[in-house]
Each structure stands twice: as C-alpha cells, then as structure tokens.
Amino acid sequence: MNGMMMESQLTLTAVMRRALCNSPDSEVIxxxxxxxLHRYSYKQAFARAAQLAQVLCMLGANRGDxxxxxxxxxxxxxxxxxxxxxxxLVCHTINPRLFPEQIHYIIEHAEDRWLFIDPLFxxxxxxxxxxxxTVEGVIVLTDRAHMPDSKLANYYCYExxxxxxPSSFQWPDLREESAAALCYTSGTTGNPKxxxxxHRAMALHTYGVLMPxxxxxxxxxxxxxxxxxFHVNAWSIPYAAPAVGAKLVLPxxxxxxxxxxxxxxxxESVTIAAGVPTVWxxxxxxxxxxxxxxxxxxxxxxxxxxxxWSIMEEFEQQHGVYTHxxxxxxxxxxxxTYNARIAPSIAPKEAKKLRLKQGRAGFGVEMRIVGPxxxxxxxxxxxxxxxxxxxxxxxxxYFKSEESALTTDGWFDTxxxxxxxxxxYLTITDRTKDVIKSGGEWISSIELENFAMTLxxxxxxxxxxxxxxxxxxxxxLLVVLETGVKLKPDKILSTFxxxxxxxxxxxxxxxxxxxxxxxxxxxxxxxxxxxxxxxLWPQEITV
Ligand code: AMP
Numbered sequence: 001m002n003g004m005m006m007e008s009q010l011t012l013t014a015v016m017r018r019a020l021c022n023s024p025d026s027e028v029i030x031x032x033x034x035x036x037l038h039r040y041s042y043k044q045a046f047a048r049a050a051q052l053a054q055v056l057c058m059l060g061a062n063r064g065d066x067x068x069x070x071x072x073x074x075x076x077x078x079x080x081x082x083x084x085x086x087x088x089l090v091c092h093t094i095n096p097r098l099f100p101e102q103i104h105y106i107i108e109h110a111e112d113r114w115l116f117i118d119p120l121f122x123x124x125x126x127x128x129x130x131x132x133x134t135v136e137g138v139i140v141l142t143d144r145a146h147m148p149d150s151k152l153a154n155y156y157c158y159e160x161x162x163x164x165x166p167s168s169f170q171w172p173d174l175r176e177e178s179a180a181a182l183c184y185t186s187g188t189t190g191n192p193k194x195x196x197x198x199h200r201a202m203a204l205h206t207y208g209v210l211m212p213x214x215x216x217x218x219x220x221x222x223x224x225x226x227x228x229x230f231h232v233n234a235w236s237i238p239y240a241a242p243a244v245g246a247k248l249v250l251p252x253x254x255x256x257x258x259x260x261x262x263x264x265x266x267x268e269s270v271t272i273a274a275g276v277p278t279v280w281x282x283x284x285x286x287x288x289x290x291x292x293x294x295x296x297x298x299x300x301x302x303x304x305x306x307x308x309w310s311i312m313e314e315f316e317q318q319h320g321v322y323t324h325x326x327x328x329x330x331x332x333x334x335x336x337t338y339n340a341r342i343a344p345s346i347a348p349k350e351a352k353k354l355r356l357k358q359g360r361a362g363f364g365v366e367m368r369i370v371g372p373x374x375x376x377x378x379x380x381x382x383x384x385x386x387x388x389x390x391x392x393x394x395x396x397x398y399f400k401s402e403e404s405a406l407t408t409d410g411w412f413d414t415x416x417x418x419x420x421x422x423x424x425y426l427t428i429t430d431r432t433k434d435v436i437k438s439g440g441e442w443i444s445s446i447e448l449e450n451f452a453m454t455l456x457x458x459x460x461x462x463x464x465x466x467x468x469x470x471x472x473x474x475x476x477l478l479v480v481l482e483t484g485v486k487l488k489p490d491k492i493l494s495t496f497x498x499x500x501x502x503x504x505x506x507x508x509x510x511x512x513x514x515x516x517x518x519x520x521x522x523x524x525x526x527x528x529x530x531x532x533x534x535x536l537w538p539q540e541i542t543v
Contacts, residue, residue: 009173009199009200011174012081012085012086012199012203014203015242016086016171016242018242018245020042020043023042023245024041024043025043026041026042026245027040027042028075028248029248029250029264030078030249031260031264032252033252034145034146038075040075046082047168049079050166050168051162051166052079052162052165053083053171054165054169055083056087056089059114060113060136061087061113061114063089063172063178064088064089066110066112067084067092067114068107068112068116069091069230070096070115070121070124071117071141071229071230072229073228073229075250076141078248081239085180085199087171088172088178091182093183093233094107094230095184095228095230095519096120096230098186098519100127104131106192106194108133108134109184109191109192109399109400110182110184112134114135114139116158117139118140118253122140122148122152126152136154137155138152138155139156140156142157143158143160176199177199178198178199179196180198181196181202182196183197183231193401194399195398195399196399197393200392201392202233202393205239206236208363208365209235209236209237210243210244214335214338215338217272218244218246219244221246221271221272222246222248222269223248224268224272224274225274226251229250232328232330232334235303235328235335236334237274251264255275258285259286261273262292265294266294269296271296272298272301274301274302275301276305277302277306280300281460284311287318288318297321298322300321301338302323303327303328304520305521305523306446307325308454309352309356309454310453312356322341324341325358325359326338326359327359327426329414331395331405332365332412333393336367336414336426337358337360337362337367338359338362357421357425358427365390365391366389367387367420368387368388368389369383369384369387369418369420371385371386379420379421379422381419381420381427384429386413386416386432387413387414388407388412388413388414389414395412415433417429417431417432417435417444430444430446434446436464436475437465437473438468438472438474439472440472443465443475448463448496449462451495451496452492455492458479458482460479460480460523461477461479462477462525462528463476463477464529465529466535467533474506475505476506476509477506478512479510480511481511489509489510489511507538508535516528
C-alpha cells in the first residue's frame with residue numbers, strides 16, 4: 001500500500017521560492033573583478049536570475065542542455081546557478097585551474113552549448129575556440145566598461161544581455177530526478193569524469209548540510225564559502241544559504257588571499273566559513289602578521305584534505321573559532337561526514353583525537369569498510385579497508401557512461417582507505433593510490449603528514465611511497481618550512497621516534513620550496529611520486 005502524501009518535487013526552484021518568500025532582503029555580497037564589494041538582496045538576485053533565464057531562452061537553450069561556466073564565486077555565478085538549473089538546463093561548472101587540454105575535453109564531452117566566463121578566462125577560450133565543436137557563443141560575466149576585446153564568435157557582455165529583460169519568469173515545473181548541475185572530477189588518472197547532480201539529490205543534500213550536527217546554518221548568520229563554485233557547487237552552500245535565508249558572502253577570485261578573507265569576515269560579520277586547509281593556512285598567517293582579530297567568526301569547516309591539528313589549535317586559541325573537520329567528494333555532492341562540536345565534558349586529550357577524525361555520517365549517508373575480497377570489516381577504529389558509501393546524493397553512474405559506478409551489491413567505492421570506530425567516527429587513513437605498501441603492510445601517509453604538520457616551523461608536508469628494492473615501497477617525507485625557519489631533515493625525522501611504530505617512520509626527509517597542488521588545491525602526490533621516483537635511499541633500511 002502506498003502512502004497518501006503529496007507528490008511534491010524536491011527541486012532547487014523550491015529553494016529559490018523559499019528565499020523569495022521568507023528572506024527576500026537577506027544579502028548576497030560579492031567581490032568581483034569590476035566591483036570590490038557588490039551588495040544586493042536575494043530578491044534582486046532572483047529577479048536577475050529570471051532575466052537571465054529569459055536570455056537563455058532567447059539563445060535557444062532547451063531542456064537538458066549544458067551551459068558551461070568558468071567563473072569564481074560571485075553574484076553573477078550565483079544567478080547562473082539558478083537561471084540554468086531552475087529552467088531545466090544543466091549548470092556545468094568548469095574548473096579553470098585544469099590544464100587547457102582537460103578543459104577542452106570536458107567542454108566537448110559535456111557538449112556545452114554556451115559558455116559564461118569571467119573576463120580573466122577570455123584568452124583561455126580564445127586559445128581553444130577552433131577546437132570547440134558544440135559551443136555556440138561566449139558570454140562574459142561583466143559590464144560593458146570591463147569587456148575585454150576579443151574576436152570570439154557570438155561574443156556577448158552579460159550585463160548588456162540582461163538589460164530590459166523582464167524580472168519575472170515562468171519557471172517550469174521540473175521533475176526532481178531531472179539534472180540540475182554537472183561537475184567533472186579532477187581525474188588524476190585517465191580523463192575527468194562527469195558527476196551529474198539531480199534536483200532531488202541537491203535538495204536532499206541541502207537538508208543534509210543544514211542539519212544541526214552538520215553546518216547548522218541559521219537565518220541570522222553570514223556564511224563565506226572559500227571553496228570555489230566550480231568545485232562540487234561550492235559544497236552546496238549557494239543552495240543552503242538561501243534555503244534558510246542566511247547572508248551569503250562570495251569572495252571572488254582572491255580566495256587564497258588572507259587579507260581579503262579577513263576583511264570580508266570582519267566587514268560582513270561572517271559567522272561561518274568553509275574551505276580546504278590551504279586557505280586557512282593563508283588566513284592564519286595573515287592574522288598572525290597583521291594582529292587582526294575575527295570577532296564575528298564562530299566556526300570554520302575544513303575539508304577536501306585532512307585538517308592539521310595546528311589549524312584547529314590556532315583558530316581556537318588565538319581567535320575563539322571552532323574548527324569542524326568534514327569529509328566528502330565530488331561523487332557525494334560532496335558531504336559524507338561532519339565532525340560536530342565535541343562535548344566540553346570530554347577530556348582534552350580524547351577530544352583532540354576525536355576532532356582529528358573526519359566525523360560521522362549524517363542521515364542520508366551510509367558507510368562501510370571492506371577488505372580485499374569485498375568482505376565487510378568491523379567498525380572498531382583499528383581495522384582499515386576500502387571505504388564504500390551509499391545514499392540519495394551519491395553518484396550512481398558517471399555522465400554518458402553506460403556502466404554503473406557501483407559494486408555489485410550497490411555501494412560506491414570512494415577510493416579512500418579508512419577506519420570507522422564503534423561510534424561511527426570515520427578516519428581517512430589514505431587514498432587507495434597513496435597508501436604506502438611496505439613489505440606487504442600498509443602505512444598511512446596522512447597520519448605521518450598530520451604529525452609532521454604539528455612540528456614548529458613546518459608550513460606544509462607530504463609523505464609519498466617511493467620504490468625500494470627490498471620493501472617494495474618506503475615512506476619519503478617532503479617538507480616546506482615557514483619563511484626564515486632553518487630545520488635539518490635529521491632533526492625533523494628524529495621527532496617521529498616514539499610516535500609511530502619503527503617501520504612507519506619515513507627513511508628520508510627532503511626540504512623543498514613548495515609542494516605541487518592539484519586543480520582543486522590538494523597536494524599532488526602523483527607529481528611528487530614522479531619527481532622523486534628515482535630517489536636514492538640514504539642507507540640500508542632495516543625496519
Ligand atoms: P574531490 O572529489 O576532488 O572533492 O576529492 C575527494 C577526496 O578528497 C576524497 O575522496 C578524499 O580522498 C579527500 N578528502 C576530502 N575531505 C577530506 C578530509 N577531511 N580528510 C582527508 N581527505 C579528504
């Protein structure tokens with residue numbers, strides 16, 4: 001027997017309607033290339049999204065068509081999110097940090113019909129124009145005064161197109177299973193793969209993000225996503241903020257600039273901010289030097305890579321800001337787990353251990369770890385295996401792929417290696433391809449890196465497995481020191497003694513000027529492995 005409830009569709013149009021009804025005056029603040037501080041309300045934002053939807057109709061876009069964006073976090077990109085998805089088009093966000101060949105591949109594979117790009121990316125698209133077989137034209141996200149000259153065909157100025165368009169639009173009734181957005185994984189091996197998000201997945205994921213033991217964003221808050229809108233929909237914050245009516249603060253292209261972030265947080269009374277560890281390192285460094293404080297900021301969410309304890313400690317001790325560790329991935333929209341505030345009654349040593357874990361899955365995500373034969377492993381905090389997940393906002397197959405991306409029994413293999421404890425806390429010990437295999441045993445590169453990052457004077461650290469005749473692989477530690485710091489590799493390695501089993505301790509340490517990062521800001525272990533593949537081990541290794 002079926003239930004007898006309304007068949008109300010879970011769509012992003014409902015998010016927009018709710019913001020218009022309940023929070024029309026809540027603000028969206030943006031740093032853009034043509035305006036250092038643009039400010040307007042959700043009412044104005046959605047009126048412009050309606051104008052843009054009209055423009056998209058005029059350009060001949062039809063249901064299901066992909067509209068590409070190459071843009072940083074600002075109000076025009078926000079308008080695009082809603083104008084495309086809510087009119088039945090697919091908002092295809094493209095990561096401009098990828099190599100041009102990958103961007104070309106992605107646009108062709110997605111069959112984007114129109115591209116909306118920041119002025120910065122005009123030369124990039126000019127260099128690809130001859131090879132883009134599906135793109136009919138390019139719209140630059142700026143006003144007439146800031147339009148770069150270009151010979152691109154069908155080349156338009158965004159603000160010119162919006163002028164005189166009606167500010168209301170007959171938004172179609174969409175089915176919740178229809179596609180809303182498309183984002184390609186950065187693809188460290190092979191070609192990037194498209195994750196095609198449905199309205200239903202985005203709506204449910206928005207609930208997941210807003211849960212009390214997750215971001216818990218309230219209407220009276222201001223949220224700063226320092227995670228790009230071209231990467232997994234900025235962790236869904238552009239949907240979650242209007243869903244509750246919170247103020248949305250969009251930092252534009254200078255996400256890695258501590259000064260810009262500090263200024264925005266203070267001026268706009270930001271209460272919650274989210275981003276990868278690298279951006280917080282930049283902000284904390286700026287605050288250390290400038291002696292500025294962040295009185296409004298209450299919490300930061302850190303994900304994308306493991307969050308070093310030094311970040312959590314400095315935020316809390318110097319600024320009274322609580323750091324929440326979160327884990328997820330493009331294929332999970334991205335939220336998988338969230339480390340909620342630990343009760344003050346828990347002893348500090350125990351609390352530290354818990355906070356370094358990636359957190360617990362909220363309602364909507366189920367997790368398991370499995371061994372080499374897909375045999376489920378116990379959730380005892382020590383057994384570690386391949387992490388698999390399932391739930392309504394997790395990818396079932398990649399865009400245009402005929403094959404399911406799931407195991408035969410319906411789980412998605414994340415490519416991460418992890419432990420889960422008896423209370424459901426997840427600890428990521430590695431990526432399957434980064435784990436170091438020494439003499440048939442696994443060594444977690446992340447645990448070693450986390451420890452190295454706690455050492456005074458260490459700005460960034462990475463541990464990679466390098467081929468070894470006898471042990472197959474051994475861990476090599478690569479360290480970037482803070483400016484002006486002098487530390488000897490031997491001294492760094494000696495601090496590992498007594499902290500780890502002897503056979504886990506890296507056999508060599510190299511100080512380097514900088515670590516390579518991927519297009520999504522993570523340390524590129526692939527590049528490091530290539531660079532140090534011929535590394536000569538210093539002595540005979542007995543472990
Ligand atoms: P992406 O799909 O590019 O967002 O990358 C997802 C991957 O980033 C995950 O599968 C993890 O390997 C890694 N990741 C994300 N969050 C964390 C975290 N908090 N700690 C460790 N690794 C993380």
